[in-house]
Amino acid sequence: MQVANSDIVIITTPKDNVGIVVNPLGLAEGTVLQEGTVLLQFVPSGHKVALCDIAVGKEIIRYAEIIGYANKLIKRGEWIEESKMSLPTPPELQFISLPEANEIIPEMEPLEGYTFQGYRNADGSVGTKNILGITTSVQCVAGLTEHLAKKIKQELLPLYPNVDDVVALNHTYGCGVAITAPAAIVPIRTIQNIAKNPNFGGGIMVIGLGCEKLRPESLVPKKDDSSEFGADESYSSITYMQDESFHGFNEMVEGIMKTAEIHLKSLNKRQRETCPASDLVVGMQCGGSDAFSGLTANPAAGFAADLIVRAGGSVMFSEVTEVRDAIHLLVPRTINPAVGRALLNEMKWYDDYLSLGQADRSANTTPGNKLGGLSNIVEKALGSIAKSGTSPIVDVLSPGERIRRKGLTFAATPASDFVCGTLQLASGMNMHVFMTGRGTPYGLSMVPVIKVGSNSKLSQRWFDLIDFDAGKIASGEKTIEEMGWELFLLILDVASGKKQVACDVLGLHNDLVLFNPGPLT
Structure with a gap:
C-alpha cells in the first residue's frame, strides 16, 4: 500500500488510477500530491481523487480491479463521486473457473500456544459466555419472554454468580407461515441452531403459545447422557401459555420460574477453563462501512482471521451481496x-x-456508505472481502446451517447487520468481530461483539462505543500486521472474560432478525 505526501492520499496498488484522501478534513483545491497531481476541487476524507485523466467509458481502478466506468471526462485531480461513474456488470458465475480437483488444503504455518478461558460443553464446543436462553416458537409470546427475562434477572440471577445473563431470543416467526415450503427451512433451522449455540450450554428453554404451526418440541436440543442436563426427563424445558393447568398469568409465570431455577442451577456449575485458540468460532462482519473499511479495519480483521485459522480455529465471513x-x-x-x-x-x-x-445488488450501497466514499457495491465488495484474510475457504454454509469444519468458512447471509448476526449466531459463533466506518451501536447479547473502527476520527469521537481503532493504519502509526496481532490478542481476552466489550458495558443489544425467504399464508 503506497502512501503519498505524509499520509494524505492512499493508493492501494500500482495499477490504481485513483487515490483515497486520508486527511480527516479532506483536501483543499490546489493541494499538490506527492506524485504531482494537483487537486482541481475540494475532495472529502475517504473519497477518491483521479490520478490521471479518465476518458468517457474508461475504467476507474481501485484495489487493482475495475470499480466502474467514467460516464463523463474525469480530469486528473478531480473528485470522483458516484454521479461520474457507471456500475460494471457483475462477474458471470458460469465462467468462473473452479479450483483443481484435490482435497489438499494449502499449508499455513501453525500457530501454537495461544489459549483462552472458556466454558467447555459436553458436545466439545466452548462458550465465551454462560447464558440462560429463552427462545420462542412463535412471536405471540414475546411479551411473556421479555417479562420473564426481566423477572429472572432481578429475582434469580443474583443467586447464581457463574451465570452471565438471561436472554429472551424473540423472533417474528412461527405462525401464519407455510412451514412446509422449501424456503421455510431457512428460518426454522436458524431458530433450531441458535438454541444449540455454545454460549447456552445446552440448556435452552422454550416458551410456546400452543396453537402455532412451528411446534416447540422441534426447537429443544435433544437431551441424552452427554448433555449438560443428562438423560433425566423429569422436567420439561417447554412451556405452553395455553396449557389448561395454568390459572391466570401469575401462575403461568411462577411455573416457568421453577423451570428457570433448574436451568440456572445446572448452568451455575459451569466454570471457565483453559481452552486452545482452536476452540474459537469467530464471525466476521462489517456494517456502516466507508472507504477506509477496506484499507484498515477489514484487512486487520483478515490478518486476525488468518491467525485464528493458523491456531486451528474457525472463522466465518458472510454477506452475499458484499462478496x-x-x-x-x-x-x-x-x-x-x-x-x-x-x-x-x-x-x-x-x-x-x-x-x-x-x-439487484446495486441496492446494497447505503447513503452512509456513499458519504463515506464508497461509490458503489463493487468498490464496497472489494473492501469487504479483506476481512476473510488469505486462508483457503474450506466450506460453504447455506443460511442458518451449523459450522462443520475448522478453518475459514463462507456462511451465506444477507448483508443486513442484524440478519447476518442472527445467522452467524445460528452457525455457532462464540465471538463476533464487527467492523464499521460510519459508526453503529450494533451489539448482540448472546456473544461478545468487538467493534472495530476503520478511521480514528470515528474511534475517538465514539471512544466509549468502539473497542478497537484500526484507523492507525491509515495514518501510518501501525501496520496491518501489527493491528491484526493486537486484534487477535483482544479476541482472546474478550473470549476469556478478561475484557468487556463496549456494547456489553452499555447494554446495547439488537434484537434477532430472522431471514425468512419463505411465504406467509
Missing part, C-alpha cells in the same frame, strides 16, 4: 471444486432471490 462482485477472487481460494461450486451456488441462489423481489 458477489469479488467472487472471482474467492473461488480460487476454495479447497476443491465442490466447495467452489457451493460458493457459486449461493451467489446464484441470491441473484435469483433478489430478482424475484425486482431488486
Whole structure:
C-alpha cells in the first residue's frame, strides 16, 4: 500500500488510477500530491481523487480491479463521486473457473500456544459466555419472554454468580407461515441452531403459545447422557401459555420460574477453563462501512482471521451481496471444486432471490456508505472481502446451517447487520468481530461483539462505543500486521472474560432478525 505526501492520499496498488484522501478534513483545491497531481476541487476524507485523466467509458481502478466506468471526462485531480461513474456488470458465475480437483488444503504455518478461558460443553464446543436462553416458537409470546427475562434477572440471577445473563431470543416467526415450503427451512433451522449455540450450554428453554404451526418440541436440543442436563426427563424445558393447568398469568409465570431455577442451577456449575485458540468460532462482519473499511479495519480483521485459522480455529465471513462482485477472487481460494461450486451456488441462489423481489445488488450501497466514499457495491465488495484474510475457504454454509469444519468458512447471509448476526449466531459463533466506518451501536447479547473502527476520527469521537481503532493504519502509526496481532490478542481476552466489550458495558443489544425467504399464508 503506497502512501503519498505524509499520509494524505492512499493508493492501494500500482495499477490504481485513483487515490483515497486520508486527511480527516479532506483536501483543499490546489493541494499538490506527492506524485504531482494537483487537486482541481475540494475532495472529502475517504473519497477518491483521479490520478490521471479518465476518458468517457474508461475504467476507474481501485484495489487493482475495475470499480466502474467514467460516464463523463474525469480530469486528473478531480473528485470522483458516484454521479461520474457507471456500475460494471457483475462477474458471470458460469465462467468462473473452479479450483483443481484435490482435497489438499494449502499449508499455513501453525500457530501454537495461544489459549483462552472458556466454558467447555459436553458436545466439545466452548462458550465465551454462560447464558440462560429463552427462545420462542412463535412471536405471540414475546411479551411473556421479555417479562420473564426481566423477572429472572432481578429475582434469580443474583443467586447464581457463574451465570452471565438471561436472554429472551424473540423472533417474528412461527405462525401464519407455510412451514412446509422449501424456503421455510431457512428460518426454522436458524431458530433450531441458535438454541444449540455454545454460549447456552445446552440448556435452552422454550416458551410456546400452543396453537402455532412451528411446534416447540422441534426447537429443544435433544437431551441424552452427554448433555449438560443428562438423560433425566423429569422436567420439561417447554412451556405452553395455553396449557389448561395454568390459572391466570401469575401462575403461568411462577411455573416457568421453577423451570428457570433448574436451568440456572445446572448452568451455575459451569466454570471457565483453559481452552486452545482452536476452540474459537469467530464471525466476521462489517456494517456502516466507508472507504477506509477496506484499507484498515477489514484487512486487520483478515490478518486476525488468518491467525485464528493458523491456531486451528474457525472463522466465518458472510454477506452475499458484499462478496458477489469479488467472487472471482474467492473461488480460487476454495479447497476443491465442490466447495467452489457451493460458493457459486449461493451467489446464484441470491441473484435469483433478489430478482424475484425486482431488486439487484446495486441496492446494497447505503447513503452512509456513499458519504463515506464508497461509490458503489463493487468498490464496497472489494473492501469487504479483506476481512476473510488469505486462508483457503474450506466450506460453504447455506443460511442458518451449523459450522462443520475448522478453518475459514463462507456462511451465506444477507448483508443486513442484524440478519447476518442472527445467522452467524445460528452457525455457532462464540465471538463476533464487527467492523464499521460510519459508526453503529450494533451489539448482540448472546456473544461478545468487538467493534472495530476503520478511521480514528470515528474511534475517538465514539471512544466509549468502539473497542478497537484500526484507523492507525491509515495514518501510518501501525501496520496491518501489527493491528491484526493486537486484534487477535483482544479476541482472546474478550473470549476469556478478561475484557468487556463496549456494547456489553452499555447494554446495547439488537434484537434477532430472522431471514425468512419463505411465504406467509
